[in-house]
Every structure is written in C-alpha cells, then in structure tokens.
Amino acid sequence: MGAWGPGLYQDDIAEDVKVRYEENLRKGLSGTEITKILIEENEYILDDAEEASVFWFALADTQWKFGRLEDSVKNKAIACLEEGTNLKIWEESEEPKAYKKRQEVLNALKERLLSEQPPEKKIRI
16 A cells, blocks of 8 residues: 555545445445445554544545535544644655645645535435
C-alpha cells in the first residue's frame, strides 16, 4: 500500500475505501452497514495512526459526497485532521510542493466536512 500523490484519493487505502463503499451501496446495503464492514475489513489499518487517518478521511469524504456522512465517522476524520499526523508525513517529504498541496487538500476536506452535506443520493442497485 502507498500514496502516489498528495490528492485525497492518491493513496491505495483511500481509493479502496471509496470503491468498496460505492460497490456496497450498489448492492443495496445501508451506509451504516457499509461502515461496519469497512471498519471490520480494515482493523489492521486502524491500529496505525498514519494509515487510520487516510481511512477516516476517505470514508468521511465518500459518505459526505453520497449524503450519508455519519457523525461518528465525521468526528474521527475531524480528530485526525486536527491531530495533523497525516500532514506531518508530507512535511517530511522531499517535495515541498507535495506538502503544500496535501495541506490544501486536507483544509478543503475539513471545510467540506463541516459544511452541510448534499441530500442523500439515490443509488441504482
């Protein structure tokens, strides 16, 4: 697993979370059911602060975009953003532009998560 860029979904974990969430929505599962499944499937990731933050960012952003952001997921993502663990990794990067871009991405994510989410999108099963 790894990141190939500073974008939110330029990371294997983030991309997997987004894809699995969408796939399960199309299977007719509820957002809450999907969240439970994703947490169970990614327990090993959630034990690592750096990787856990990517998981929570992707899950919160994906839920928000589908109008299904759960308070518990939002709170985890906001806590990770405020801790700044993920951004510290990028700060140590040899590419200063990547750090700045990641900072912009995470600031935009926080702003989005604190804004009113769109109405729940209907999903074709």
